[in-house]
Amino acid sequence: MSLRLLQGMTGACNSASASTGLTMLLRILICLLLLLSTAPSAPVWAVEDPAATSGSVTGLPLPRFVSLKAGTANLRAGPGRKYPVRWVYQRQHLPVQVIGEHDNWREIRDPWGDEGWLHSSLLSGRRTAMVKADLVAVRDGSADAAAVLMYLERRVIVTVESCQDGWCRINVDGRAGWLPVAGLFGAQ
Numbered sequence: 001m002s003l004r005l006l007q008g009m010t011g012a013c014n015s016a017s018a019s020t021g022l023t024m025l026l027r028i029l030i031c032l033l034l035l036l037s038t039a040p041s042a043p044v045w046a047v048e049d050p051a052a053t054s055g056s057v058t059g060l061p062l063p064r065f066v067s068l069k070a071g072t073a074n075l076r077a078g079p080g081r082k083y084p085v086r087w088v089y090q091r092q093h094l095p096v097q098v099i100g101e102h103d104n105w106r107e108i109r110d111p112w113g114d115e116g117w118l119h120s121s122l123l124s125g126r127r128t129a130m131v132k133a134d135l136v137a138v139r140d141g142s143a144d145a146a147a148v149l150m151y152l153e154r155r156v157i158v159t160v161e162s163c164q165d166g167w168c169r170i171n172v173d174g175r176a177g178w179l180p181v182a183g184l185f186g187a188q
Helices: 003-018 021-037
Strands: 064-068 073-076 085-089 095-102 105-109 115-119 128-131 135-139 148-153 157-164 167-172 175-180
Touching: 095 115, 095 128, 148 175
Parallel strands: none
Antiparallel strands: 064 095, 073 085, 073 115, 095 105, 105 115, 128 157, 135 148, 135 175, 157 167, 167 175
16 A cells, blocks of 8 residues: 555544544544555465365365375465465374365364365375374274274374274274274274
């Protein structure tokens, strides 16, 4: 905005003091509107309606779980390369939750609750999940009474084969078993 325009606007506001009540109020409102309309605005991008059940770009359900395809992925503050990098993920197959879409960018939430934007080419539809507790028993059936096959530590990433009745059939390094959904991020 030029200095001359600003001086003109402030001059119009100053001359309002010589007017009567209603005219003065009208001039003040006009001055405020002019000042507000010339203020710089924050970057704007289309984000999903929080109540949306499907993405505006892909038509796929929101929210949904996907995983990182790449071994290294930059989480950005906005949907584009011009936005600063907030995190660099260095874990292939890390499960993330897609919560929004904009062009080729997906707004995601990671297992620790951080949110940001990843390019869609960095994501895979492969269903993975991450163990949330310190030690979780992998069982040979979908019941607490089923035999324990092995124990998994916190942050181990597993492949999700299927989920039903609060249990997920998982695979880790070629060994399959069942884990409760509540003990996993990415299987809800």
